[in-house]
Amino acid sequence: MHTAQDIEKAIRAAANPAKAKVLSGFFKTGKGEYSENDIFIGVPVPVTRSIAKQYLDTPLAELTTLLHSPVHELRMAALLCMVEQFKKADKAQRTALYNTYLAHTACINNWDLVDLSASQIVGGYLEHRDHAPLYRLAQSPQLWEQRIAIVATWQWIRRGHLDDTLALADLLLHHEHDLIRKATGWMLREVGKKDKARLCRFLDTRYRQMPRTMLRYAIERFTPEERKHYMQK
Known part of the structure; x- marks a missing residue:
């Protein structure tokens, strides 16, 4: 099984500072804006999705750790893993994923994270x-x-x-x-x-x-x- 650290290492390896600047502006991270203080490191959604698919065996507790990250792409990776796990989960696992999701809505704090x-x-x-x-x-x-x-x-x-x-x-x-x-x-x-x-x-x-x-x-x-x-x- 993989860990939060494994996912973080892969996501950070794909970071692009120039892209991060663009995303920070697009997602309104300035003072007083809806995503104030959200941190982007410049990993496009398709890349984040591709990385997440390589770590679908990551336990929910580790994904929960990522949900608390200040880095947007790490929270997205955690959610993408949860979505894929939900598709194949049994009843108990689905309940755990759902309860974890609702317990961490404060971390699902941008429109793209909600929508995916x-x-x-x-x-x-x-x-x-x-x-x-x-x-x-x-x-x-x-x-x-x-x-x-x-x-x-x-x-x-x-x-x-x-x-x-x-x-x-x-x-x-x-x-x-x-x-x-x-x-x-x-x-x-x-x-x-x-x-x-x-x-x-x-x-x-x-x-x-x-x-x-x-x-x-x-x-x-x-x-x-x-x-x-x-x-x-």
Whole structure:
């Protein structure tokens, strides 16, 4: 079995200072920004993913150690390992992965970390269980837990189960943060891929009050005429 140190050594060997500077700006790590103090060392996602696949036998306790790292790519590697482990895990292992994930949401603190893991782990675990935890997350004071809640439904949307996405979108409809508006609009767009008529019914009674960013994401695949209709106040 591998250790957190093994993964860290491989990730750091792939570091690129020039890329780190670009990523730090892209992910808003400046003072007062949403990722203030997050540290990037410049490892692209495909490289991090490739490295993670070489260490899938790393115990969950070691991955948890990586989740506490201040380095973004190390937290990502841990999450990518957890996602792959979840796919092949038995019931007890899935429960452990899910509980560890929710116990460390403070470490899953950027939109890319949420988006590559929430649907697979949280959505995957809760799909045939009580969905109440998602509603608690959606009403959390923590931004990233709110994003986890809505993005976790992505897996369900693909299977045609749309109710929770729409209910959570209602809860987040007036959210002030752009990252939640974008995520909610994105999931609404996914709903529209499965059932455009249902998305339109949802929008028809809400589009005038929806934040424009959320609405633009939701109607991105509509015709120009349809987009014009919904974008008018």
